[in-house]
Amino acid sequence: MSFTGRKKWGVALAVAVAASAMATTTQAAPKPSVKPKQGGEIAYGIDATISGWCFSNALSGGPLGATRLVYESLVDRDSKGNFVGQLAESFSSDTTGKIWTFKLRPNIKYSNGEIFDSTSVKQNIDIGRGDTTAKGWNAKYASTGVGVNANIMKVEAPDPLTVVITLERPDFDFIGLMYRAGRYVMRAPAQIADQPTCSTKGIGTGPFQIVSYNPNELVVERNPLYWQKDKYGTQLPYLNKITVVVVKEASQRAAAVRKGALDAAFFGIGDATFVKDLEMRKSVVTMYKGNLGSWGQWLPNQNKTGSPFKFQNCRLAASYAVDWNQYNKVRFKGLGVYNGSIVGSDHVMFSTAGAPGYNLAKAKEYVAACQKDLGTTPFKITLYADTSSQSLNNVKEVQRQMELAGIQFNPIFQAESAVLISNIYSPKANAYDFAEGTPAEGPGSGYVLPFFVSQAFPATSTNPIAKGYGSNAAYGKVIAIGNHSDTKIDDLLYAAQGEPDAKLRKQKFAAATDYIMSSGMAIPTIHGYTISFVNNKSKLTGVTSYVNPDGKGIVSSVDIKGIAWAGVWQDK
Numbered sequence: 001m002s003f004t005g006r007k008k009w010g011v012a013l014a015v016a017v018a019a020s021a022m023a024t025t026t027q028a029a030p031k032p033s034v035k036p037k038q039g040g041e042i043a044y045g046i047d048a049t050i051s052g053w054c055f056s057n058a059l060s061g062g063p064l065g066a067t068r069l070v071y072e073s074l075v076d077r078d079s080k081g082n083f084v085g086q087l088a089e090s091f092s093s094d095t096t097g098k099i100w101t102f103k104l105r106p107n108i109k110y111s112n113g114e115i116f117d118s119t120s121v122k123q124n125i126d127i128g129r130g131d132t133t134a135k136g137w138n139a140k141y142a143s144t145g146v147g148v149n150a151n152i153m154k155v156e157a158p159d160p161l162t163v164v165i166t167l168e169r170p171d172f173d174f175i176g177l178m179y180r181a182g183r184y185v186m187r188a189p190a191q192i193a194d195q196p197t198c199s200t201k202g203i204g205t206g207p208f209q210i211v212s213y214n215p216n217e218l219v220v221e222r223n224p225l226y227w228q229k230d231k232y233g234t235q236l237p238y239l240n241k242i243t244v245v246v247v248k249e250a251s252q253r254a255a256a257v258r259k260g261a262l263d264a265a266f267f268g269i270g271d272a273t274f275v276k277d278l279e280m281r282k283s284v285v286t287m288y289k290g291n292l293g294s295w296g297q298w299l300p301n302q303n304k305t306g307s308p309f310k311f312q313n314c315r316l317a318a319s320y321a322v323d324w325n326q327y328n329k330v331r332f333k334g335l336g337v338y339n340g341s342i343v344g345s346d347h348v349m350f351s352t353a354g355a356p357g358y359n360l361a362k363a364k365e366y367v368a369a370c371q372k373d374l375g376t377t378p379f380k381i382t383l384y385a386d387t388s389s390q391s392l393n394n395v396k397e398v399q400r401q402m403e404l405a406g407i408q409f410n411p412i413f414q415a416e417s418a419v420l421i422s423n424i425y426s427p428k429a430n431a432y433d434f435a436e437g438t439p440a441e442g443p444g445s446g447y448v449l450p451f452f453v454s455q456a457f458p459a460t461s462t463n464p465i466a467k468g469y470g471s472n473a474a475y476g477k478v479i480a481i482g483n484h485s486d487t488k489i490d491d492l493l494y495a496a497q498g499e500p501d502a503k504l505r506k507q508k509f510a511a512a513t514d515y516i517m518s519s520g521m522a523i524p525t526i527h528g529y530t531i532s533f534v535n536n537k538s539k540l541t542g543v544t545s546y547v548n549p550d551g552k553g554i555v556s557s558v559d560i561k562g563i564a565w566a567g568v569w570q571d572k
Helices: 006-018 061-067 118-128 144-148 174-182 189-193 250-259 269-279 312-321 324-331 360-374 389-404 417-424 464-468 487-497 502-518
Strands: 041-046 075-077 083-085 088-093 099-104 152-159 162-167 208-214 217-222 241-246 264-268 285-289 294-300 434-437 523-528 530-535 545-547 555-557
Touching: 041 061, 041 250, 061 264, 075 174, 083 088, 083 174, 088 174, 099 118, 118 152, 118 162, 118 189, 250 264, 250 269, 250 530, 264 269, 269 285, 269 389, 269 523, 269 530, 294 312, 312 360, 312 389, 312 523, 324 389, 324 523, 487 502
Parallel strands: 041 241, 041 264
Antiparallel strands: 075 083, 088 099, 099 162, 152 162, 208 217, 217 241, 264 530, 285 530, 294 434, 294 523, 545 555
16 A cells, blocks of 8 residues: 555544454465565654754654665664674774774765765764864754764765774774664765755665655655665665655554554554554564664753752662563563663673662662752652653653652653653753663664763863864763763773773673662663564565675664665565
8 A cells, every 4th residue: 555645644544543443354474476576655654753854863763764764874783783884895993993994885876966975974974073164064963963973083085985083082882883773874965065954855875765754754765876786686675655654652553554554664662552462463464573772771860950860869769769670561561671781781881780670678768868868859850751642651650660669750741752852962951850861772882882971072082073163062961861970980981992802891891881870870771672563465575684785785674773675575
């Protein structure tokens, strides 16, 4: 089934929701033909609005997957979780861990015909790190990128297919930063040059190009200039057109994919009730489960006016108060994983030794100690949720458990996801008592570390981005949403990052993780999967993976970004 506009899709959705209680047609999942076919139009449902296409947009979940229809990165991850080249053929560092060299694939163009080369890569990275000398851009466009990229001193393009990045401090996990769970994308020079429209148009090297866009609907069609071909020599992608529609309520999204109003739909573990229902309907839909790639943690905000979390006793009260295994059972139907760490078990920073864990008696003791620290001010906090019912109910469960320990609450604040993200990642600091952080994917520290340091630009930094470009220093704290001032964390993390011996590096990172958790700077919560369902009548095939034909490249699969749509076809 295909849709040419939101009006037509909306009618189909209404019918699907109304019929969701009716019996469904039994049909087995499609068996693929030998050779993929080109053609076809599909509708794909995601969970949140697509906030934009420029440098400041912090996307996650379904919206992140939608942008990956249009954009690509220098590196990606294969089906085993390893970092591999995408737009880069290869990458390497020198022995110091400070100079990284990327060799780019030749003969790649952006969808508007502009050449993808080292100059374009340099421009993207420079603007993303807040270098205001890049065509007049300033830090507000880079936003969170300034802090994430704070260790980059300079970017050079010695020839059209070579990019050299020099770091201030050694970082042997730098590739993880350049991946950033698929967020470190390359934008065309024409998009960058037109600053007023940069956020409303996306021009990338990806398999599709934009036909129309608003925050609630994206329509893309085949990019005729796309560089990848399959093993038969057929140019990717196979599909002609994809309409991406935002359906915030999981119940409606589930009903739509079940009844065929959507050909496919994206879900997170927060949608567990509907995921479990769809999982049992194998004759109607096929489930594709991504990697365990979203690492949940709650970060107490220590700098918000009136926040109790500047006191360690208050942070530890919250750390001990929630039984996350019970939460996973109640809210996520057991779909998530609680591993007692702020990162995944395959991550270089993994450790469980410092995690307080659930202990109601200790939580009550720390509540009492916290109240002494606060004096006459009550230990009272505010939680937030997005506008979906599942998000609100998830937060209510956390509140219920914390109340058992004696923690008091203001009314839960609800807003659109984009508003919440904007309020959290702001130079004015996180607006909430807690921030839910989910640094996602990859075994390296590059993307995760900036969440936990006190300041992405250390006091000793000589980086001109921090010293010479006005407001950029403020943006160096944006990603550190706990807003703490404990420089011991910085020292531990930076020392680990610069350790050349892999075994020792892991040990040093584990020590940093233990300190972060034992001091209540971050509270480990549930680690989650992304899940996509495909209606069997749509006969979508090739969802799981495809391989670059040059033998050097990427194996794309279902992951935190959703489905790798370039390799999907309709077997009709």
